[in-house]
Each structure stands twice: as structure tokens, then as C-alpha cells.
Amino acid sequence: MTLFELSHLSVEFPAADGTTVPAVSDVSLAVDAGRTVAVVGESGSGKTVSLLAATGLLDGAVVGGSARFDGVELNGLEPRRRRALLGARIGFVFQDPASNLHPFKRVGAQIAEAVRVHRRGSRAEVAARVASLLADVGLDGEARIARAYPAELSGGQRQRIMIAIAIANDPALIIADEPTTALDASVQASVLRLFRRIQESHGTAIVLVSHDLGVAGALADDIVVVRDGRVVESGEARGLVSAPGDPYTRELVLAAQLHALPAGGVAPSHRRRGDDGAPVLRVSGLAKSYRAGRRRRPVVDGIGFDVAAGSITALVGESGAGKSTVGRIAAGLQYADAGVVEIAGVRLPTAVADGVPPLSPQLRAEVQLVFQDPYTSLNPRKTVAETIATARAVRPEWGHATVRSRVREVAAQARLDPGLLDRRPHELSGGQRQRTAIARALFPRPRLLVADEALSALDVTTQRQVILLLEELRDTQDLAILLITHDLGVVATVADAVVVLGPEGQEEAGEVDRVFGSPRSAYTRLLLDAVPRLDGRVAG
Amino acid sequence: MTRLVLGRLLRVVITLTAVVLITFLLTTVAYNDPARLIAPDNATEETLASIRATFGLDQPWWVQLWRYAVVGPPIQGVATGLLNVPPSLGYSYVSQRPVTDLILEKLPATASLALGAFVLWMLVAVVLGVLAARRPGGPLDRITSVIAYTTLSVPVFVVAVLLIFVLYFQLSLAGIHLFPSGGYVPFSESPGEWARHLILPWTALVLVQFGPFQRIVRSSVLEVTGKDYIRTATAKGLGPGRVYFDHALSGAANPILTLGGIELASLMGGAIVTEQIFGIDGIGRLAVRAASTGDAPVVIGVTLVGAVFFVLITTLVDLVTHARGGR
Numbered sequence: 001m002t003l004f005e006l007s008h009l010s011v012e013f014p015a016a017d018g019t020t021v022p023a024v025s026d027v028s029l030a031v032d033a034g035r036t037v038a039v040v041g042e043s044g045s046g047k048t049v050s051l052l053a054a055t056g057l058l059d060g061a062v063v064g065g066s067a068r069f070d071g072v073e074l075n076g077l078e079p080r081r082r083r084a085l086l087g088a089r090i091g092f093v094f095q096d097p098a099s100n101l102h103p104f105k106r107v108g109a110q111i112a113e114a115v116r117v118h119r120r121g122s123r124a125e126v127a128a129r130v131a132s133l134l135a136d137v138g139l140d141g142e143a144r145i146a147r148a149y150p151a152e153l154s155g156g157q158r159q160r161i162m163i164a165i166a167i168a169n170d171p172a173l174i175i176a177d178e179p180t181t182a183l184d185a186s187v188q189a190s191v192l193r194l195f196r197r198i199q200e201s202h203g204t205a206i207v208l209v210s211h212d213l214g215v216a217g218a219l220a221d222d223i224v225v226v227r228d229g230r231v232v233e234s235g236e237a238r239g240l241v242s243a244p245g246d247p248y249t250r251e252l253v254l255a256a257q258l259h260a261l262p263a264g265g266v267a268p269s270h271r272r273r274g275d276d277g278a279p280v281l282r283v284s285g286l287a288k289s290y291r292a293g294r295r296r297r298p299v300v301d302g303i304g305f306d307v308a309a310g311s312i313t314a315l316v317g318e319s320g321a322g323k324s325t326v327g328r329i330a331a332g333l334q335y336a337d338a339g340v341v342e343i344a345g346v347r348l349p350t351a352v353a354d355g356v357p358p359l360s361p362q363l364r365a366e367v368q369l370v371f372q373d374p375y376t377s378l379n380p381r382k383t384v385a386e387t388i389a390t391a392r393a394v395r396p397e398w399g400h401a402t403v404r405s406r407v408r409e410v411a412a413q414a415r416l417d418p419g420l421l422d423r424r425p426h427e428l429s430g431g432q433r434q435r436t437a438i439a440r441a442l443f444p445r446p447r448l449l450v451a452d453e454a455l456s457a458l459d460v461t462t463q464r465q466v467i468l469l470l471e472e473l474r475d476t477q478d479l480a481i482l483l484i485t486h487d488l489g490v491v492a493t494v495a496d497a498v499v500v501l502g503p504e505g506q507e508e509a510g511e512v513d514r515v516f517g518s519p520r521s522a523y524t525r526l527l528l529d530a531v532p533r534l535d536g537r538v539a540g
Numbered sequence: 541m542t543r544l545v546l547g548r549l550l551r552v553v554i555t556l557t558a559v560v561l562i563t564f565l566l567t568t569v570a571y572n573d574p575a576r577l578i579a580p581d582n583a584t585e586e587t588l589a590s591i592r593a594t595f596g597l598d599q600p601w602w603v604q605l606w607r608y609a610v611v612g613p614p615i616q617g618v619a620t621g622l623l624n625v626p627p628s629l630g631y632s633y634v635s636q637r638p639v640t641d642l643i644l645e646k647l648p649a650t651a652s653l654a655l656g657a658f659v660l661w662m663l664v665a666v667v668l669g670v671l672a673a674r675r676p677g678g679p680l681d682r683i684t685s686v687i688a689y690t691t692l693s694v695p696v697f698v699v700a701v702l703l704i705f706v707l708y709f710q711l712s713l714a715g716i717h718l719f720p721s722g723g724y725v726p727f728s729e730s731p732g733e734w735a736r737h738l739i740l741p742w743t744a745l746v747l748v749q750f751g752p753f754q755r756i757v758r759s760s761v762l763e764v765t766g767k768d769y770i771r772t773a774t775a776k777g778l779g780p781g782r783v784y785f786d787h788a789l790s791g792a793a794n795p796i797l798t799l800g801g802i803e804l805a806s807l808m809g810g811a812i813v814t815e816q817i818f819g820i821d822g823i824g825r826l827a828v829r830a831a832s833t834g835d836a837p838v839v840i841g842v843t844l845v846g847a848v849f850f851v852l853i854t855t856l857v858d859l860v861t862h863a864r865g866g867r
């Protein structure tokens with residue numbers, strides 16, 4: 001029986017000039033009781049807006065079409081009757097639990113409130129209900145959690161609190177908007193498992209909104225693909241992933257494959273040459289600490305690996321493992337406390353100090369960085385050509401003509417249309433911006449490129465193109481690339497070697513096929529188990 | 541937390557020391573011969589000289605400061621300086637009474653005026669501020685905005701005199717005696733009369749103060765209404781009252797508490813103009829009288845008490861906002 005149904009839903013926002021801006025033009029979907037439907041699309045496709053507007057959580061939105069829940073039309077429903085449904089029969093889990101929980105209220109009180117809104121009960125009854133909800137979401141046995149403020153909990157714990165709020169009144173439907181996107185990979189998998197357990201024990205229907213077909217495929221029975229405010233394709237999950245009909249769905253499947261581990265294992269390294277020459281980057285015994293109050297807290301210790309010319313070495317680990325610190329030290333932007341860092345045979349200075357180590361222009365030219373977010377890492381006042389030529393300071397011997405021809409050369413290498421050279425960043429798409437950043441990095445003929453989460457701010461389809469570009473640069477320019485990422489799927493696709501950083505330091509390093517095929521460290525295995533697999537549901 | 545408390549206490553001590561030092565130096569410069577205040581009008585030069593010698597007024601200022609802070613005035617032969625327990629603020633030159641007693645006498649009137657007005661204007665400002673934030677640009681927002689800026693630009697003495705004119709004078713002419721024109725009745729004597737005497741001065745202060753405050757509440761609440769956790773509150777099925785007056789207000793409370801604390805603190809030092817107009821014999825009037833007669837110990841004492849209230853209340857607010865969790 002259909003529990004929740006959107007038919008020909010449209011959403012418009014009133015603009016300042018009296019007209020309306022359409023956000024969603026035609027979205028239809030149906031969820032049966034106890035089933036899961038995933039709504040998949042890229043950011044801006046209107047998938048979140050549809051569901052928030054349908055349930056009346058978007059102030060000021062003009063909603064057309066119909067949204068029915070359990071036989072009740074939600075569009076135009078009077079506020080009192082809608083409030084009786086929200087939180088009681090429809091529960092919500094939002095993307096970032098850090099911003100969705102009230103920062104000044106204890107989490108136990110926030111759960112208790114969700115219970116009390118819809119049912120009367122004594123203080124003791126509510127407290128008992130909160131305790132059983134905490135147990136349901138796997139947070140039992142820790143009395144301190146209910147008394148904690150959100151800021152005192154980890155991301156995974158916070159999202160479990162959000163889920164406890166969502167299921168506080170045994171809802172028939174949970175709307176989960178990107179519930180795992182803000183979480184680390186290993187936490188992501190356990191939260192998805194929690195959703196499945198709740199569904200199995202309570203028969204709850206779930207609408208999962210996600211940009212990631214991998215996450216959607218892991219949880220959903222049916223998938224609805226949304227683009228530019230319309231449904232482009234919908235169908236049974238397994239069939240849709242294995243045989244996508246629409247070209248856009250195919251694009252999403254390819255993108256999801258990038259983040260998933262290949263079913264047949266990782267192919268042996270395709271490195272053309274490796275051990276024959278001296279490595280471009282050599283790191284051994286690297287240690288770095290930060291000042292924390294009066295003491296110094298170690299961030300990384302005992303890190304050691306090489307990056308050879310014409311190869312991609314990935315540095316992986318969860319957030320906070322110190323990946324970016326290693327990257328910045330390797331790029332000569334930070335001192336290491338101790339250890340050896342050599343770029344093209346030249347040893348970088350080490351010191352227990354902050355600030356940027358003084359390097360010669362020649363050495364600066366050897367290593368370049370690409371940052372995570374091309375929306376903030378490009379100077380908005382400079383044209384693409386000016387941005388690309390920023391590093392001419394480290395090539396003082398190049399004249400004007402050389403600089404100009406070099407700009408065109410690297411723009412071509414980064415597959416950047418020459419017509420874009422006079423544009424400024426706000427006139428570019430996300431992918432074009434990141435290509436500009438890559439061209440800028442290539443400009444001084446570096447031998448080492450450090451790419452720090454260079455994909456994570458990009459749309460899934462753009463990510464694939466940038467990955468292909470990095471692969472191409474490795475092969476044609478003989479670049480050594482240090483790829484810093486949390487995404488093991490990307491590593492499996494593109495990297496030759498991998499270094500795994502855990503909370504305790506470097507877990508292991510080696511060829512990707514060896515590390516992924518037979519991981520020696522339990523931590524690496526944990527990370528690998530957490531990667532969604534396109535061909536099946538989440539493990540466990 | 542301990543670190544924070546210790547740090548704040550250190551700041552309190554430094555601030556208060558600076559206040560004592562500065563007011564002491566200012567009064568020594570401004571009032572050059574307190575001996576004439578103490579002596580009878582027809583006193584001879586010898587009498588004046590002996591008074592100066594007794595009070596140490598012929599000593600350099602740092603010796604005088606030392607005596608003020610540590611030894612205390614030698615009148616009854618007991619050490620009664622500022623650093624003793626309980627601290628003594630010296631003796632008034634004019635009334636020949638301990639400054640501490642003078643201030644303690646006036647404190648209830650000032651505290652009644654300040655706390656009552658504070659509670660009233662916080663209530664008015666918070667309710668109107670939150671309601672205005674619910675519909676920014678709506679009728680209530682526009683009306684309160686006009687009222688806020690109008691009352692803000694009218695000085696308190698105009699508001700006070702107008703209130704007296706209308707609610708006391710005109711009503712009395714009509715034979716209705718709702719409010720007295722001024723004065724203060726202690727709460728312990730008659731709670732009803734206490735409130736009746738304070739309503740007009742409270743109203744004057746509320747009218748002058750609530751405007752800017754209402755705007756601050758409005759903008760602080762408006763700043764959090766777009767936050768995700770407000771949407772979570774709505775998604776729980778809470779009504780707009782709970783969403784705005786509980787979730788949004790609690791999220792916006794820190795700046796409101798901080799500014800409210802500062803306002804209350806400065807009122808506790810004496811609402812000079814309001815006390816004058818309504819004839820409330822509080823710390824404000826004491827300060828004005830002392831300053832105009834050159835009664836240096838009272839001036840220093842009143843300033844110091846005001847400063848103590850200020851640092852205590854603002855420190856308390858700091859600790860409260862810190863203890864509220866969040867970040």
C-alpha cells in the first residue's frame with residue numbers, strides 16, 4: 001500500500017522582483033509502507049527541496065502538485081494538522097548533525113522534547129523512553145551522552161542522536177536527507193546499517209535523499225533519479241544500477257563506480273616505471289606536532305613513503321588523521337619537526353616551528369599544490385590566464401613570451417578551453433575552476449603535484465573528469481602526484497601506491513593492489529569494509 | 541572552567557584597582573582643599589592646617605592613596621581602609637559619616653529602580669523582538685522599529701517629565717490620584733506603595749531603553765532562524781511559539797544576555813537623571829550631591845561601587861554564557 005506519494009510536485013521560490021524562480025518542476029514518486037526509495041541527483045537538482053517543500057519545511061516556497069501521506073493531502077494542509085504528523089508519523093534525519101542539533105541544549109533533552117511534543121507522560125516515562133531510544137540507536141551504556149551538548153559528541157554519535165529524534169514516536173516514514181554525507185566512511189557504513197535495522201524491526205518506510213548512487217544502492221529498493229527539478233528515470237534499484245536507461249543515470253553510475261571498490265579486486269599497478277629512478281618525493285621518519293595550550297600535541301609521527309615520477313601515490317585516512325599536514329610539509333609549506341623530506345634529491349629544512357620554510361625558487365618550482373575547494377582557492381579578481389601565471393615568480397628566467405606560451409600550453413594540458421583564459425572565476429563552472437587550479441600548478445614545470453582532497457568539492461560527474469585528467473598528466477607529463485583523499489574508491493581507480501594514515505600513525509604503505517587485496521593492518525581492513533559496493537547492500 | 545574563572549577574577553582585580561587609582565587622582569586634582577569642607581566657615585588658617593595634618597591632606601598623593609586603601613581614615617583610631625574586611629570606603633567630609641553607610645542606605649532605592657526597570661524592558665524587548673523577527677518587514681516589525689528609533693532619540697528627562705505631566709499632573713487635575721509625583725517607599729514598609737512610586741520611573745526607563753534592545757533581540761533571533769536546528773525543531777512538530785520563544789531565542793541568547801548585563805550593570809551604579817526627576821533618593825543623587833560639594837571620599841566610593849557592580853555582573857554573564865555549552 002502506498003504510504004507516501006508525490007505526484008507532479010513543483011516548487012517555486014518568490015524572487016525579490018515579484019516573479020518566481022522554479023526549483024522543482026515535476027517530481028513524482030511513491031513509497032510503500034516498510035520500503036525504501038532513494039532520490040538521487042547532484043547538488044542543485046531539487047531533490048532535497050522537493051521533500052522539504054512537500055512536508056512544509058520550506059518557508060515561503062510555492063508548492064504545486066500533490067503530496068499525500070497515508071491518504072492525507074499535505075499540500076495546503078492546515079498547520080495544526082501538519083504539526084500533528086511531523087515528528088510523530090514522519091521523522092526527519094538531515095545532512096549535518098552538527099548544525100541540525102540545537103547547540104545550547106543537552107542531547108537527552110532534545111530527544112525528550114521530541115517524545116513530549118506528541119505524547120503525554122510523566123518525567124520518568126519520558127526518561128525511560130529516551131533511554132530506550134538511545135539503546136535503539138546504539139548509544140546505550142553511556143549515561144554521559146544524554147547529558148552532553150552536541151559539540152561534545154563525535155559526528156557519528158550526533159547523527160545517531162538525530163536518528164533517535166526521528167524515531168522517537170515510531171514514525172511510519174523517515175525522510176533522510178544525505179544522512180551520511182557529512183560523516184567519515186567507516187561511520188557512514190554503520191549509520192546505514194542502523195537505518196536498515198530500524199526498518200527491519202519497526203517496518204518503517206524510508207525516503208533517502210543522496211547524491212551518491214553507491215549509498216542509494218546500498219539501502220534502497222527503488223531509485224528515483226532527479227535532474228534539474230525533474231525525474232529523469234526511476235525503477236527498481238538493482239536493475240537501474242546495472243542497466244541505466246538515461247545517459248545521466250549512466251553518468252551517475254560511472255561516478256559511483258569511481259567511489260566504490262571494483263568487484264573483481266584492484267588491478268595490478270599500471271605504473272610504467274617506478275623503482276628505476278630516484279623518487280621525486282622521499283619522506284622518512286616524518287613527525288609534526290602542533291601547539292595545544294602550553295604543550296605540543298603530535299599530529300603525525302613516523303611517516304615514510306616515496307613518490308616516483310610518473311606515478312600516483314595516495315595518502316588516505318579519515319578526517320583528523322593528519323593527511324593535509326603531511327601534504328603541506330611535502331609541498332614545503334610547513335616545517336616538519338623531524339625526519340627527512342626530499343624533493344628531487346634536495347632535503348627540506350626541518351624545525352620545531354610554525355611559518356613557511358624558506359625554499360629556493362628552483363625548489364618551489366619543483367612542487368605545486370592543488371587545493372580542495374576551487375571556489376575559495378582562486379583569486380576572484382584575477383583572470384584565468386593571470387591565475388595560471390601566478391607562479392612565474394619561481395621561474396624568473398622566463399620572459400613574457402615564454403610565460404604567455406606556457407600559459408597556453410598548460411591550459412591545453414589541463415583540457416581548459418583557450419576561450420576561458422580571459423574569464424574570471426565567477427564565470428566558470430566548478431570543473432573549469434579546478435582545471436584552472438591544476439593548470440596553475442602545472443605552470444612552473446613541477447615534478448611533484450600535491451592534490452589535497454582536490455575532488456571532494458566537485459560534483460560527482462566532474463570528479464570523474466578531473467580524475468581522468470590527473471591520470472593523463474601522470475602518463476604524459478611524467479608527473480609524480482601525491483593524492484590526498486578519504487575516498488578509497490578513487491584510490492582503487494587511479495593510484496599506483498597507497499599510504500594509510502590511522503589515528504595511531506602510519507598503518508601501512510605499498511602498492512594499491514597489494515594493500516587493498518591483502519591488507520596487513522586491521523585499520524585498513526576497517527576502511528575498506530566501509531566502502532560502499534555497487535553490486536550489493538552494505539556489509540553486515 | 542577554573543582557568544576561565546581565575547582569569548576573569550584577575551581582570552576584575554585589575555579593573556577595580558585602575559578605577560580606584562583614576563578616581564582618586566581625579567578627585568585630588570579637582571578638589572584642591574577638602575579641609576575647608578570639613579572646617580567651619582570661620583575657621584582660622586591654623587585650624588585648617590591642623591585638619592590637613594590630621595587627615596594627612598598635606599601629604600603627597602601616593603601617601604594619601606596608601607592611607608585610603610590600607611590604613612583608612614584615623615577618625616576612630618581603628619584601621620578601616622579599603623583593603624580591610626569588611627572594606628571601608630572612608631568618611632564623608634560633608635556629613636562626617638562612613639561612606640559605606642551612606643551608600644548602603646541608598647542602595648535599595650537604586651536597586652529597586654534598576655532591577656524592576658531591567659526586568660520590565662527585557663520582557664517587552666524580548667517579546668516584541670521575537671515577534672518582529674517572525675515576520676521581518678511585517679506590520680509589527682515596522683511599528684516596533686519606528687517606536688524603537690523614536691524613543692531612542694528622545695532623552696530620558698523629556699520622557700520622564702512628559703510622564704509626570706500626563707500621568708500625575710493631568711490626572712490629579714481631573715481628580716484621579718493614580719501615581720505619586722515622586723519619592724520612594726521601601727518595599728519592607730509597603731510593597732504596594734513601593735510599586736506605585738516606582739511605576740512612573742520604571743516606565744520612563746523602559747521607554748528609553750527597550751527600543752535598541754528590541755532591535756538587538758530581533759536581529760539576533762533573525763540570525764538564527766535560518767539555522768538548521770530551527771528546521772529540526774519544526775520537523776519535530778513543535779508549534780511556532782515553541783520554535784521561536786524556545787529554540788530560536790535560546791540560540792540567540794548569548795548576545796542578548798551580554799548586552800542586557802552591561803545595561804543592568806550601568807543602571808546599578810545609579811540612574812542619575814531618573815532619580816533626580818522622580819525624587820528617588822538613590823545612589824545617583826548621592827553621587828551628584830557629592831560631586832557638586834567636592835565630597836571626594838563619597839565620589840570615589842560611589843564610583844567604586846558602580847564599578848564593582850559592573851565587573852561582577854558582566855563577569856557573571858560571561859560565566860553563564862560559557863556554562864551554556866555550545867561552542
